Amino acid sequence: MQSRWIRFLEGVARRARLLALVVALGEAEGAAADLPGPEKIANGGFEQGFEGWTRWGNNAALITLDRQQAHGGAAAARISHGHNALYVTSEFAPGEAYELCFYYRLEGRGAAGQLSLGYLRAGGTLNSAGREVVRLSGTDRAAVADWREYRRVFLPPVRAASVQVAFSAGAGSVLWVDDLSLRAVARPPGIEAPPDPWAGLERRTERPLFRELLGDQAGGYTVTSWTHDLIPKGSGGGETGETAALLPEPELRAVLAETGSSRLGFMNLPGWLDRRTPLRTAEFHREQFARYGVRYDVWTEGGASIAAGIKQGAEVLNPSARALGRRPSVSWVDPAYVAAQERALRELGRQLRGEPFVGVYYGKDEPILHLPEGPQERWGGYGRRMAREVMQGFGGGRWRAPEPQEREFLEDPARALRWLAYNRWANEQFIQTRTRLGAALREGDPGARYSPANYWFMSGFVPYDYARLGAISDLVDLDPYASSAERSRGRGVYNHGFGAKFMADLTEKPVRIVAQAFDYAGYAMTPDDLREWVSQALRCGASAITYYTLDRPRTTRPERWRMMLHLARTVGEMPRLQLPARPDTAVLYTVYTHMSQGADTTGDQLYAAHVLLGERAGSWFKFVSDTQLERGERTLADYKVVYLPLARYITAATSRGLEEYVRAGGVLVCGDFGAFAADPSGTDTTAVRERLLGVRGTGRKEAREMIWGTTGRKLPLFEMKLWEVSAPGLAAAMEVLDPAATVLATYPDGAPAAVERTLGRGRVITFAANPFAPQVAVEASDWPEVFRKLQQARGCAVDLPIWRFLLPAPPEAPAVSP
Known part of the structure; x- marks a missing residue:
C-alpha cells in the first residue's frame, strides 16, 4: 500500500478541505496590526542558505539556492518537481492571529506548486492538529513566471501548538520561494479558529445493541490482518510476508497461536510457503487450519x-x-x-x-x-x-x-x-x-x-460500475479509512459503514472492509475507534474484516492489539446479524456523473445521504446505480422514495425511468439543482430537468442558509466544491415553473430554496442548494431532523435498531499484582 503514502504527500491537494479561512492570493484577510510581533521565520529570505530549513525526500537535491532569480536579497529557494519538499517549523502562541506572507514564481508545463501547513499538537505528530493545503498557480502563461505575493491572516486550529510550512512543485513545474514571513498580528474582527479536525471521530454509536440484533444462523464472518505484526520493525516486506528478517521462532509461534485462537488469519501467502523455517511451510498452515479454522x-x-x-x-x-x-x-x-x-x-x-x-x-x-x-x-x-x-x-x-x-x-x-x-x-x-x-x-x-482488487475508498473512490465488477468477484475488498477521509470535515466519521453499505448494495456479494488499524494522516486512533469502525461495517452489510496495521500495534500499541484480537474472536464466533429484509428507500449512484469528476470522485453527496438517511434518520435504504436501471437489473418500483444527491450527467433511459417512477406514484427527492444538465455525450438535457422537476435555474445565489417552512428552522448551507466551483451548497436561484408547486423552504430573502410538486400520481421535491454535504455528520443543524420527517411523511421506516449495533467492549484486563 505504498501508493497511499505517495497520494497523501502529493495528491491531497485535490481532496483536502482547508482548515482555516483562505483568502485570495495577494489580499490580506483583515488588516494586520501596525506593529506586528517579532518574525518567527529566522531565515525566510534564504540569505543564510537553508539554515533552519529542511530539504526532505528522495529528490531533496532538486531543491537548490538560486542567486540569479531572487525576489529580495541575494538568493531564493528553487524547487524542481520530484519526491521532495522544503519546510520550516514554527511555534504558535494560543489564541493569537498570524500573518503569513511570501513571494513565489512558477515555470513549467503545468506551472503549479503547493503550500502545505501541517499543524501539530503539543507533543503530537505532523498534522495531529490538522492540515491545510493551498494550490499555488498563475492565472495565465505570461504572468506565471512573474513573482507573485501570497498574504493572509489566519488563526491556527484550536489545538495547534506549532506549524510546519512546506513547499513543493507540481508535476513538470519549478517553484521559486522567497521572503517568507510569519508574524503575530492583531486579531481581525469575525475571524475564528478552525475547530479540532478530529473531533468528529470521537462520535460513538448511541444506545448500543448487540445480542438483540443477532439471529440464529451461523455468522460465517472472517477476520484477517496484514502481516506487519509478524516481522521485525524496519525489515521491509510487511505487507505480504516476504522479508529477509524473521521474528525469533518461539516468539512467532506464540503470536500465531494467539492469533489463531482468536480466529485471526493473515495475508501471508505465498511468501510464507518458502520453507525457510518450520512455520513457513504448507504443513504448518494445515495444522493452523485444523486447530483453529483460520x-x-x-x-x-x-x-x-x-x-x-x-x-x-x-x-x-x-x-x-x-x-x-x-x-x-x-x-x-x-x-x-x-x-x-x-x-x-x-x-x-x-x-x-x-x-x-x-x-x-x-x-x-x-x-x-x-x-x-x-x-x-x-x-x-x-x-x-x-x-x-x-x-x-x-x-x-x-x-x-x-x-x-x-x-x-x-x-x-x-x-x-x-x-x-x-x-x-x-x-x-x-x-x-x-x-x-x-x-x-x-x-x-x-x-x-x-477478489479482483482492493478498491481505494479512503477519501473517495474510483467511479467504476461496481455492480458489474461484483458479478466477477467472489469477495469485494475496499479500504474506507476514517482519518484519511476526515481531512474533509465530517467525511470520515461514518466512512467504514458507508463503504460497506455502498459496495454490498451495488455488488450483492460478500464485502470485506480493510479497517484502519493504525495511526494515519496525523490522527492517533484509539482502540475504541476500531470497535466503532468494525461495528459500522458489519451493520451495513460487511461479511469480513481485514486489519491494516502499518505501525505494528502488537509491540507499539498493545491496547489496540488486544482490541483487535477481541474483535476478531467476537466477530468470528457471533451468529449472523439480522439486517432489515426490505429497504423502502433508494439512493441513486449516478455512475456517469461521478465519472466526470476526474480519476476519482469524492462521493461526498452519496456519503452525506448515507449519514442523513441511515445513521441519523435510521431508515434502511439501498444504493442503486443508474447503470443497473438501464440494464434492467433493478427497478425503482420497489422503493417509496428515491434520492438523487448528484446527477449532472444522466442518460435518456435513466431520465425516462425516473419520470415513469414518479408518474406511477413514487417520490423523487433531488438534492442537485444542476441535475439533468446533459447526457454522457454532452448533449443539453435541461428540458428534461424543467419537465421533471418543474423548475429552472436563473444563476448563482449568494446564501449561507435556507429557512424550512412554517417551522422557521434555519438550515446551514455547507461549503462544497464540484467541477471546480466552490460555494455554500452550490446555491442557485430557482424559478418555479409549476404554479401548483409548494414552497418548502426559502432563502433569507424569501426566494424559493426547496419546492414540492405533483407529477402524475407521484411527487418531486427539489432543493436549489444541495443539502448532501459531509459536514452534516459533525456540524450541529436541523438537517437530520428534516430528512427524518421527510422519510416519515412518505411512510418510510425510521429509527430502525440496526443502526445501533455495536460490538461489545473487551473484558477488563486482569489486574497485575505488585
Whole structure:
C-alpha cells in the first residue's frame, strides 16, 4: 500500500478541505496590526542558505539556492518537481492571529506548486492538529513566471501548538520561494479558529445493541490482518510476508497461536510457503487450519507483477518520475501487463490448489488506471491506442483523453466530458481484463475465491460500475479509512459503514472492509475507534474484516492489539446479524456523473445521504446505480422514495425511468439543482430537468442558509466544491415553473430554496442548494431532523435498531499484582 503514502504527500491537494479561512492570493484577510510581533521565520529570505530549513525526500537535491532569480536579497529557494519538499517549523502562541506572507514564481508545463501547513499538537505528530493545503498557480502563461505575493491572516486550529510550512512543485513545474514571513498580528474582527479536525471521530454509536440484533444462523464472518505484526520493525516486506528478517521462532509461534485462537488469519501467502523455517511451510498452515479454522489470504499482484509486465512490453507511464528514482507505473489494463499476470495467476493457482488453509486470492491493491504523463503526442503505443479508443468509442469523436498535467487540459471547459469519456473506456477495460485474470486463476485452481482488487475508498473512490465488477468477484475488498477521509470535515466519521453499505448494495456479494488499524494522516486512533469502525461495517452489510496495521500495534500499541484480537474472536464466533429484509428507500449512484469528476470522485453527496438517511434518520435504504436501471437489473418500483444527491450527467433511459417512477406514484427527492444538465455525450438535457422537476435555474445565489417552512428552522448551507466551483451548497436561484408547486423552504430573502410538486400520481421535491454535504455528520443543524420527517411523511421506516449495533467492549484486563 505504498501508493497511499505517495497520494497523501502529493495528491491531497485535490481532496483536502482547508482548515482555516483562505483568502485570495495577494489580499490580506483583515488588516494586520501596525506593529506586528517579532518574525518567527529566522531565515525566510534564504540569505543564510537553508539554515533552519529542511530539504526532505528522495529528490531533496532538486531543491537548490538560486542567486540569479531572487525576489529580495541575494538568493531564493528553487524547487524542481520530484519526491521532495522544503519546510520550516514554527511555534504558535494560543489564541493569537498570524500573518503569513511570501513571494513565489512558477515555470513549467503545468506551472503549479503547493503550500502545505501541517499543524501539530503539543507533543503530537505532523498534522495531529490538522492540515491545510493551498494550490499555488498563475492565472495565465505570461504572468506565471512573474513573482507573485501570497498574504493572509489566519488563526491556527484550536489545538495547534506549532506549524510546519512546506513547499513543493507540481508535476513538470519549478517553484521559486522567497521572503517568507510569519508574524503575530492583531486579531481581525469575525475571524475564528478552525475547530479540532478530529473531533468528529470521537462520535460513538448511541444506545448500543448487540445480542438483540443477532439471529440464529451461523455468522460465517472472517477476520484477517496484514502481516506487519509478524516481522521485525524496519525489515521491509510487511505487507505480504516476504522479508529477509524473521521474528525469533518461539516468539512467532506464540503470536500465531494467539492469533489463531482468536480466529485471526493473515495475508501471508505465498511468501510464507518458502520453507525457510518450520512455520513457513504448507504443513504448518494445515495444522493452523485444523486447530483453529483460520485461513490465510494470497497476495497476487505487486511489484513483481509490474516488473513482469514491463518485461512483457507494458508501457511505462511515468518515465520522467522514473528518472527521479520513483517506481515505474503501468496501466493495469495494458495488454502486456494482463498477459504476464495471467501466467502468474495460473502458476499460483496450481501451486495452492486444494490446500484447505487458502482463503482469498487478493488482486490489485487500489487500482486506479493512471494516464501516461505529458501530452498525447509523447505517449507510447498503449497510450496512443487508448487515446484513439477513448475518442472514437466513448468521446463521440469530440472528447479526447485527459492530459492531467497539461495546461491546455486544465483550462479546457470540456474537461469533465473528457474525464467521462476516459472513465467509461477505463471501466470497460478494467472489467474485461479482471474477468480474464479470474479465469486464468481458476484454470490453476478451480476452487479459488478471487477478489479482483482492493478498491481505494479512503477519501473517495474510483467511479467504476461496481455492480458489474461484483458479478466477477467472489469477495469485494475496499479500504474506507476514517482519518484519511476526515481531512474533509465530517467525511470520515461514518466512512467504514458507508463503504460497506455502498459496495454490498451495488455488488450483492460478500464485502470485506480493510479497517484502519493504525495511526494515519496525523490522527492517533484509539482502540475504541476500531470497535466503532468494525461495528459500522458489519451493520451495513460487511461479511469480513481485514486489519491494516502499518505501525505494528502488537509491540507499539498493545491496547489496540488486544482490541483487535477481541474483535476478531467476537466477530468470528457471533451468529449472523439480522439486517432489515426490505429497504423502502433508494439512493441513486449516478455512475456517469461521478465519472466526470476526474480519476476519482469524492462521493461526498452519496456519503452525506448515507449519514442523513441511515445513521441519523435510521431508515434502511439501498444504493442503486443508474447503470443497473438501464440494464434492467433493478427497478425503482420497489422503493417509496428515491434520492438523487448528484446527477449532472444522466442518460435518456435513466431520465425516462425516473419520470415513469414518479408518474406511477413514487417520490423523487433531488438534492442537485444542476441535475439533468446533459447526457454522457454532452448533449443539453435541461428540458428534461424543467419537465421533471418543474423548475429552472436563473444563476448563482449568494446564501449561507435556507429557512424550512412554517417551522422557521434555519438550515446551514455547507461549503462544497464540484467541477471546480466552490460555494455554500452550490446555491442557485430557482424559478418555479409549476404554479401548483409548494414552497418548502426559502432563502433569507424569501426566494424559493426547496419546492414540492405533483407529477402524475407521484411527487418531486427539489432543493436549489444541495443539502448532501459531509459536514452534516459533525456540524450541529436541523438537517437530520428534516430528512427524518421527510422519510416519515412518505411512510418510510425510521429509527430502525440496526443502526445501533455495536460490538461489545473487551473484558477488563486482569489486574497485575505488585
